[in-house]
Amino acid sequence: MNPIKVGLLGIGTVGGGTFQVLRRNQEEIRGRAGRGIEIAMVADLDVERARSIVGDACTVVGDAREVIANPEIDIVVELIGGYGIARTLVLDAIKAGKHVVTANKALLAVHGSEIFAAAREQGVMVAFEAAVAGGIPIIKALREGLTANRIEWIAGIINGTTNFILSEMRSKGLDFGTVLKEAQRLGYAEADPTFDIEGVDAAHKATIMSAIAFGIPVQFDQAHVEGITALQATDIKYAEQLGYRIKLLGIARRRENGIELRVHPTLIPAGRLIANVEGAMNAVLVQADAVGTTLYYGKGAGAEPTASAVIADLVDITRLATADPDHRVPHLAFQPDAMNDTPILPMDQVQTAFYLRLRVADQAGVLSSITTILAEHEISIDAVLQRESAEGESQTDLIILTHDTREGRMREALARMQALPTVLAPIVKLRKEELA
Template identity: 60%
Template sequence: MKPVKVGICGLGTVGSGTFNVLTRNKREINARAGVEINIIQVGARRENPACDLGGVARVADIFEVARNPEVDVLVELIGGTTVAKDLVLEAIAQGKHVVTANKALIAEHGNEIFARAKEAGVQVMFEAAVAGGIPIIKALREGLSANKVEWLAGIINGTGNFILTEMRDKGRAFEDVLKEAQALGYAEADPTFDVEGIDAAHKLVILASLAFGIPLQFDKVFTEGISNIAPEDVDYAQELGYRIKHLGIARQTAAGIELRVHPTMIPAKRLIANVDGVMNAVLVKGDAVGPTLYYGAGAGAEPTASAVIADVVDVARSCAQGGAGVAPLAFHNAADQTPNMLPMEQVETAYYLRMVAEDRPGVLAQVSTILAEANISVEALIQKEPQQDAPQVPLILLTSRAIEHQLMSAIEKIEALPVIHGDVVHIRVESLG
């Protein structure tokens, strides 16, 4: 049987990991693919000491790989959304299958890329774009294909999860842990994509497209980061029986589809609440199977390489069977099937509220009255004793489920009370049951 020939573009952390795993586990991989898979060319400006290319040719111009008539599958691991997009489209135009780990590229330009791939009769695979080594894309496409997915929630950024874990376990402040995350290589010098939720939003869009059969709509994701989470909120969450996680949540409701990334309080007894450090996890609720949890390493050279190579194997099997495969996303194309994307102000959830109040009778009654007028009830309460005759005390509430815009309106009224000092901190609460 004719071998499947692979060209790898990018020889950084994931590129070198992919080369090493494909080389080291060649016998097992070929046996599972049912066909020999050979790396015949690498596109990279320089070699990486982390891997020995041996006799594999390296070219500085990655577009040479895209135009090489011998290459059957191009593996894009250069990152970014400009050159990477041009490279992928050129490979598709040349009739090559593409495997990528580039979540930003898929989230922002996937609609165009998949349309081009369908026209050309080639596959674009992207398992490694979400949650590193966790095979969540395959789970949604294949393992859960019989289900109507009701919702999914994921810890899909290891940097943010590491920071929140350290804050909880050691009582550290956000900025302190962020510096350590940068020193350890978990966070970039500019950590915005990780800590402000942009990276997670890219991944959530991809998951939602697969789960609900909708076009990729990165601009529809509500995104809120973790930089404003204070150690006291982490402590109060634990006191209430919750943990704070930075979640990507996609939910299909009668009112529309929710796409949101934000800090979320979830019951400490949930399995996903106990996913710590840099690990990732995705919880998916299907109507037939119920909740299923997928856990593992969300980044790193070889965990991500594992997902990249799984896609290469799938493409190789298809090539060996003489089929081109199909585009991996199934969108609703008819106008009357286009789902309504629910804006954040229309989303319903419960809330944690923390405020600084004057230590005098009637304060809680005033706050409760404002919430009641918005049809929001108080489900739990923590009121601390004043410290050293301080005139102000922290007041912590858990509310019933409420529409976001109603809760925000109530917060404005609470903040306007003379007995409340400063802003009211709010964190959304999900049961994930």
């Protein structure tokens, strides 16, 4: 049987990795897929560089539209990134009847509904295992492996840059700025790290997972996005004393009245497996009604880990191309007519526990005035850590862990606590999840 023909749009890190792995493991892959997979054409603005990577193995062009126009190409792999030209090319490829593989989480989190609708209309597949958690087959696990389950929540360390930074901050006691520079030097953070450290990248991925888990459309604009730039080494230390680690989690959780979709630094019990995921590694924890807790761990980025996911998609498409379109794996796990409109909850209605750090005057009655406010807002306290004030100092740190409450309630209580004359600095507020 003829190999299936693939056109690559963009041959940077992931494109290069895909080309290398397909070549190195071609026999292995053909042995599994039952059909060869051939990169027949590559488009890249930098034609010279592209040619230096692929040699004479395939045609190189500067204009991606040539790949899309080529009737011999069965699958287009979009590795350009961003929402701009990538969106146009993906939609054009779909219109031309090509199946599409993409690693572009930003594009899918923002324009996924439009893209999936176009694909359904044309009867083609859009596959995106590489868009979430790199080489970890988490899309496949959620969409197929756990298909029997009602998924309750997903909590993921899905951005390697921020997990590397948090791991270093904790193990070395360094502050955010110092570690960020180290991460940039080591290549774990980009020159412009905004999307990573502000939580946007994690939110793109959490958005995609929320759609697959709960049968809702991708709605990145409804996600609460909070990064790690404001996180202080002090809080990592206090959290550790209380038995917690701080991780940037992407969380999608089903509640009675809607879906929580949020990315923020989160305290998790140090004994949980996911609390021990260090460095640039990713992990996704899934709670589902039948299977219980499962966890998926691996490299979330890099040339070959991401290529591993891209190629898995190529093989899946090769298999399912011959299946009745109505029986292929649906893009967002659920058949279009089985999607629902459960709302994503506004942040005020989200339920979590909290870690609060208050800089307070070291005098009688302070703890009582604060706990009274919490009680009046029906927020119950889990633990209090009162630091001895240093010799000659008249102020100290008061750390409070609460039980679960609504964010809106906490906001009101915080405003009142902040107004107390004995509270001497802006209160630090972090969320806490037991993940059990």
